[in-house]
Amino acid sequence: MVTIQPGKLSIIGVNALFLTFFASLIGGCAQLDYYAQAVRGEFSLLADARPIPVWLSDPSTSEKLKGQLRTVQEIRQFAVTQLRLPDNQSYRNYVQLQRKFVLWNVVATPALSLKPKQWCFPIAGCVSYRGYYNQQSAQQYGAQLRSEGYDVQVLGVPAYSTLGWFNDPVISTFIRYPDAELARIIFHELSHQLLYVKDDTDFNEAFATTVEEEGTEKWLEVHGNDDRRRAYQEFEERKTDFLALLLTHRQQLQDNYASGLSNREKLRKKALIFTALQDSYQTLKKQWGGFGGYDRWFAEPLSNAHLALVGTYYDLEPGFRALLAQQKNFQQFYIAVARLAKLPKKERHRQLFALAAGASPNLKAARPLTLHREVDTDFPRETYVAP
Known part of the structure; x- marks a missing residue:
């Protein structure tokens, strides 16, 4: 739809x-x-x-x-x-x-x-x-x-x-x-x-x-x-740091669950990864001068559910950026996106990948x-x- x-x-x-x-x-x-x-x-x-x-x-x-x-x-x-x-x-x-x-x-x-x-x-x-x-x-x-x-x-x-x-x-x-x-x-x-x-x-x-x-x-x-610009820049830098931290430990968990270890050993490694995530966050807070804006994310004991919805959109966002640069204004961009949206899912994704592949290297990269x-x-x- x-x-x-x-x-x-x-x-x-x-x-x-x-x-x-x-x-x-x-x-x-x-x-x-x-x-x-x-x-x-x-x-x-x-x-x-x-x-x-x-x-x-x-x-x-x-x-x-x-x-x-x-x-x-x-x-x-x-x-x-x-x-x-x-x-x-x-x-x-x-x-x-x-x-x-x-x-x-x-x-x-x-x-x-x-x-x-x-x-x-x-x-x-x-x-x-x-x-x-x-x-x-x-x-x-x-x-x-x-x-x-x-x-x-x-x-x-x-x-x-x-x-x-x-x-x-x-x-x-x-x-x-x-x-x-x-x-x-x-x-x-x-x-x-x-x-x-x-x-x-x-x-x-x-x-x-x-x-x-x-x-x-x-x-x-x-x-x-x-x-406003200073607050925005600081906000973006902290967000990028924090998401990089989450993505690193998320990948470690994925590797653990995909391994040939026994379930008991996977659970043991899982606990170690979450402990390391807590420790790494405390180190990051010190680099931020004590800023505790993400503390409430750690309010509950950490589990897979905390990281389940952390994801990246590196795949499709560069294609949209290339399409916007190609269309030169938002109105034409929306028309082009609406055309893409009517295609089957695999085809619209394929076209976005193709747009990204042919994009200028000067286009801003997608952030996590x-x-x-x-x-x-x-x-x-x-x-x-x-x-």
Whole structure:
């Protein structure tokens, strides 16, 4: 399925509404409860959101929040006029939550594998995590999976995307991000609203990330100052360091699980690798002058689930960058990407590889990314959540 600027219904909300009905038919009380909480959580969030101009005119709104909301308006306008992203109602409302995270995701893997458990749903396709609006419910489901022998991580999510099926609000859980990072989130999410291909995460993420990164650099050229550029550079350097650390230890785990060792010996080596990851992180923190922005990622005992969704998009992102350089402007780029999206998965990937192979060596190389961006710093990023 290729979605270009879909109508305004929520990925979570649409699935939840009709799957609540189907869950009752197939006899799943637990399923019914799950979709019911998704409906309640989604609609509660939207019901509490107010237009940004209302917040700005409210005398009880702090000056700090007003400044952050004005920055959002600036970013939102730039997205439409300069990046040709959807001019809709997403990120034009703001909601203040009385909690640190909007969702809690459950990720699970086998004890000796980094392949995450999958949950499949209409519209959104298959995803490798299950989101809850209530932390206790997420913890309970995580405990159930642990009792079944899975490695589990339950992680707070400050933001999520409904892929344009609803008017996503700005949320208090991520408004505190540095300005450039806030711009990246909005550009990235609007890119998903512009184009989304079901069951091709690599394509979707590489496309949105290309727009996000190129768009943020253009935004900084126009709206950046020394403080914004310095914060962005520091943010990027720390993120790159941290992701390199995770990818190194992830590869060690993969090599361990693929080896001919006994399961008992694999489990022993697994524990040693996670201990080494903890130690390496402490060394990295010292290099950062004590910056502890990733500490919460280590709040739970480390397991395969922590690293299951850490991935790289080196493969497809260079092709998108080459295509953008070839098309010379965002509007033509989007048209070309839409044509690619209509091809069979293998063929569109092949064409992106071919574009990358013929690209100028001066094009910026793709950076390592994570699907779950909450590992990006103490200013965690969004996660794409479907029930």
